[in-house]
Amino acid sequence: MLFLNRCLLAAAVVALLALLCAPVSASVIGIDYGAEWFKVSIVKTGVPLELVLNRESKRKTNALMTFNKGVRHFGSDAVALNGRFPKQTYPALKRLLGQICDSNVAEGYSHEFPVVLKKDAVRGTCLALDEQGNEYSVEELVGMQLAHAKEQAVLYGQESVSGAVITVPPYFNQFERQAILDAAELAKLNVLSLINDETAVAINYGMLRRFENGPEYHIFYDMGAGNTVASLIKFSNETIKVSKYKNKHIIQVEVVATAFDTTLGGQSIDAKIQKDLAEKFTDLNKGKLKGTAFDDPRAMAKFRKEANRIKHILSANTETYASIEGVMEDRDFKVLYTRKELEALSADLVDRVLLPINEVLEKANATMDKINSLVLVGGGVRVPFVQQVLYKSIDESKIVKNVNQDEAAVLGAGFWAATLSKQFKVLEISVKDINTFPIEVVYSPEPKGDKKRPAFHTTVFSNTTLLGAEKIFNFKRQSNFDFELAYKGSGVVIAQGSIGGIDEFVEKHKDQQIQESKIKLGMRLDSNGIVSIKEARGYFDIHNGPKGLFDSLKDGIQSVLGATKDDESGELPGDDVKTADGAANETEAGTLDSEKKFTTEKANLTVAIQWKTLVPLSVEEKTKSRSRLSEMDAEDARRKAREEARNQLETYIYSSKELLWDDDAEAVTTEEQRETLKQRLEEKSDWLDDEAEKAETSAFVKQKREIEDLRGPIDFRRSELRGRDEAVKGLRAVIENSLALAQNVSERENKLPDPSDRLFSVEEMEKITKNVQDAELWLNTKLEEQSKLKSYETPVLQIAEIQRKSRDVSGEVTPLLLRRPKPKKTTSAKKKTEESPKTEEADKTKEGEGATKTKAEEEETTKPTAGDSTSESSSRATNKDHPVKKEL
Known part of the structure; x- marks a missing residue:
């Protein structure tokens, strides 16, 4: 009941999308793209936030696809074909996003699934090969799935999609986030923003509640199919001054810390059950098989499917039967499987369940007694041994399930899409999310003589930096130089940059004395978690007079001692950090300092960026991929149109045959007319049997039209007769x-x-x-x-x-x-009194009878009652007390 009430409140909160939004012609969607499933939510004019139902009217779709004779199959269709075509079925593609093909993740994927992968010679990423030898990048395959998700939303909402918010795990790095953005671009999907999974859940959690008693701290523990994440999030009500007389109250969602285990999830349990089933099958058929089940991709795909089913059943039951027909070599398999066996099989996973929670508390320097609740999210938390560990180690009163474990993320993403789109007026929520992996700048100092100086490592974006931050990094250089952006402590280089234009400026002013130089490099960590270089500018102090004695002595000392402290620092001064509140404080170019006798001149420098480790898709590759995907989409559309035309013809033939037996149809036709139609139907049935497999769409349409020419007049006369x-x-x-x-x-x-x-x-x-x-x-x-x-x-x-x-x-x-009569003009009361003295006498008569009310009585009769809902005061009180109306 509590969950239902909150769902109703959520609908009320977002119902203002229909009430207060301006007319728009397109919807926005949220996509929760997981390793096993994906879900889509939608917001459109007149419709509150809701989940998109797929073709089977289900609320989630399997995140896999299959190629069969060049035809793409998604969702449940791909699941049905997986057992027959395991090498052409691509599950859990999310795990391959942003991965080098030589990485442990890619190798583990190849070992777990029998797909054929090949290393891209240029980018180093994985290419998937279909049965015909065609190569597809992971971005292309994921793009196809995202396009399928978009198509579901268009069919469900009956209007175009203008933008989307896509969920990603918080541990996704630059390469993985860029890969999913590239995939969305190939799907022709306008990404308003990426959002971390638990942040999306927190938005869904926050939009249902009010935090009147001060800040609240909640840990969202999310065990999904491929990973486990714990995020500590602070909720509070914030007041923002809009004007001198008006304040605005908003809900603030602030991510404090995040921890994760990237390999602990539902699929890791599935893999253990799959292996155990394969071993049991091999033992039961020992000496009867030509090979082992592990060598048969189809058999392993069947075991994988059955393992997932067993896991879900044992979440609510203590035992079940694993049963598979025709595993391999025409042999069936059936065995009893118990929850105790599952727990024993997963014993090594038990110790990992609490690690993300302990780590996130350590990062936040907090203890569990300071946390309001531990919110369980994701399908993995339903596994009994996971719940046993949590309830055994954490106070049961703090463990809650007050969000929709499967749909909270996609609903939060959809709400955030509506917020970012500016098309809808929604409950205002402020989100502060943080960077996950610290990013540093690595560079070598300015050369000073023959002495080799070590490279500097300076953190630019820490693991507490808010997403969307902009910073300006200072270098004191008088020559062109290179630098690297890298993940701190990992040795993984994101990009290498070269700043040019300094040598040219120095050469241009070689006859003048450059007193001091400052190179400013602008960098941004956007809301998607992608770091980028904005621009580089140089500021040079040019001396205006002859070199003085003090300056000569200063230069001499520097030449002996080497670089100054400022040269070596490379830190970002507080003044040079650009935030959302304003730009960094910078010296204006071209100004004159009368005391120091120099001018500051500005130089526009060049920045060349070369992406390292994993190179994003180039413009040429994206153009080629979009062209290929467009051709596949067009082919799918042609095939669907052909199938639809064929189905319509078959249906029309069957219904026409039934029409011949209808009494009303017989009444409006002659024997000759019915016989002619019957012969035509037999001709078309024979044509279907002989020509349907090779016929084009236009042929089916033509055959149906020839039947319509005979049947149409009969249908018309019958409907006229009936009505x-x-x-x-x-x-x-x-x-x-x-x-x-x-x-x-x-x-x-x-x-x-x-x-x-x-x-x-x-x-x-x-x-x-x-x-x-x-x-x-x-x-x-x-x-x-x-x-x-x-x-x-x-x-x-x-x-x-x-x-x-x-x-x-x-x-x-x-x-x-x-038509109504026009009202007649009435005379004034004063005139009536003068012309009708009888009225006064009548009033006196009534007064004598006691019929006249006192002023107090008249006021009493006009005073609104306490239950009068139409009174202004009552209306104000009602609106004030209603949480949703008050927020509006």
């Missing part, structure tokens, strides 16, 4: 009622003593009556003509004409119902 009497009855009723109304109005008008009070002139009434009588005459004439026709002839009295005539008659008498 004509009822339509005539309706028109007669309208005519009779209209004539009666006209007669009543005429009698009323004729009785008026003053002709000027008439609403209708005599001519108008005569015209209305005549038009109604003409309609009656038309009906009688048509009925007489129709009675002379045979039932198999085209009728002259048709239902459409009868209905149109009925509307015309109704339109004629409408003024009789709507």
Whole structure:
């Protein structure tokens, strides 16, 4: 009940999308793209946030696809084909995003699934090969799935999609995040933002609640199919001053810390059960098989599917049977499987369940007693041994399941998409998410003589830096130089940059003394978690006079001691950090310092970036991929159109055969007409048997049209026969009622003593009556003509004409119902009093009878009651107390 109430509140919160939003022509969606499933939520005009149902009316779709004879199959269709074509079925593609093909992740994927992978010679990523030898990048395959998700939303919402928010794990690095952005681009999906999974869940959690008693801290423990994540998130109500007299109250969601295990999830349990089933099958058939189940990809795919089913059943039951028909070599397999066996099999995973929770508390320097609750999310938390570990180690009162474990992330993503799109007015939530992996700048100092100086490592974005941060990094250089962006402590280089233009500037001013130089490099960590270089600018202090004694001594000391402290620091001063509140403080170029006698000149420098480790898709590769995917989409559309045309023809033939046995159809046809249609249907049935497999779409349409030419007139005459009497009855009723109304109005008008009070002139009434009588005459004439026709002839009295005539008659008498007399002018009360002294006497008489009310009594009668919902004060109180209306 609590969950239901919160769902209703969520619907109420987002229902303002329909009430307060401006008209738009496109919807926005949220996509929760997981290793095993993907889900889609949608927000559109007039419809609150809701989940998209797929073709099977299910709320989630299997995240895998299969190639079969060049045709792509998604979701449940791919699952059905997986057992037959395991090498052409690609599950859990999310794990390969942003991975080098030589990595442990890619090798583990190849060992777990029998797909054929090949290393891209240029990028080093994995290429998947289909049965025909075609190569597809992981971005292309994921792009196909995202395009399929978008198509589901378009079909469900019946309008185009203008933007999307896609969930990603918080541990996704630069390469993985860029890969999914590239995949979305190939899918022609406008990504408003990526959002971390648990942040999306927190948004869904926060939009259902109010935090009136101060900040709350909750850990969201999410065990999905491929990973486990724990995020500590702070919720609070914040007040923002909008103007001098107005404040705005918003809900703030702030990620404090995040920890994760990238290999602990539902699929790791599936893999253990799969292996155990394969071993049991091999033992049961020892000496009877030509090979082992581990060498048969189809057998392993069947075991994998059965393992997932067993895991779900044992979450609620203590035992079940594993049963597979035709595992390999025409041998079936059936064995009892118990929960104890599953727990023993997963014993090595037990110790890893609590690690993300302990780590996130350590990062936040917090203890569990300071946490309001541990919110369980994801399908993996339903596994009994996972729940046993959690309930044994953590106070049970703190463990809650007050969010939809499967759908909270996708609903939060959809809400965030509506917020970012600016198309809808939604409950305002502020989100502060943090960077996961520290990023540093690595560079060598300015050369000073022959002495080799070590490279500097300076952190630019730490693991507490908010996403969306912009920073300006200072270098004190007087020559071109290179630098690297890398993940701190990992040795993984993101990109290598080269700053040019410094040598040219120094050469240009070689006759002048450059007193000091400062190279500013702008960097940004956007909301997607992608780091980028914005620009580089140089500021050089040019000396305006002869070199003085002090300057000469200073240069001499520096040449002996080497670089100054400033040269070696490379740190980002506080003044040079650009935030959302304003730009960094920088010296204006071209200014003159009278005391130091130098001018500061600005130089526009060049920055060349070369991506390292994993190179994103190039513009040329994206263009080529989009072209190939467009061709596949067009081919899919042609194939679907052909299948639909074939199905329509088959359905039309069957229904036409049934029509020949219909009594009404027999009544409106001759024996010859029915025989002609019967022969035509037999011809088309034979054509389907002989030509359907190789026929084009246009051929199916043509065959159906030839049947329609014969059947169409029969359908028309039958529908006319069935509905004509009822339509005539309706028109007669309208005519009779209209004539009666006209007669009543005429009698009323004729009785008026003053002709000027008439609403209708005599001519108008005569015209209305005549038009109604003409309609009656038309009906009688048509009925007489129709009675002379045979039932198999085209009728002259048709239902459409009868209905149109009925509307015309109704339109004629409408003024009789709507026209009202004009109000007469009234004289003032004062004039009435002077001209009618009897009124005063009547008042005195009433007063004597005690009929006059006192002023207090009159006020009492006009005073609103406590339950009067129409009173202004009551309305204000109601709106004030309602949480949703108050927020609006």
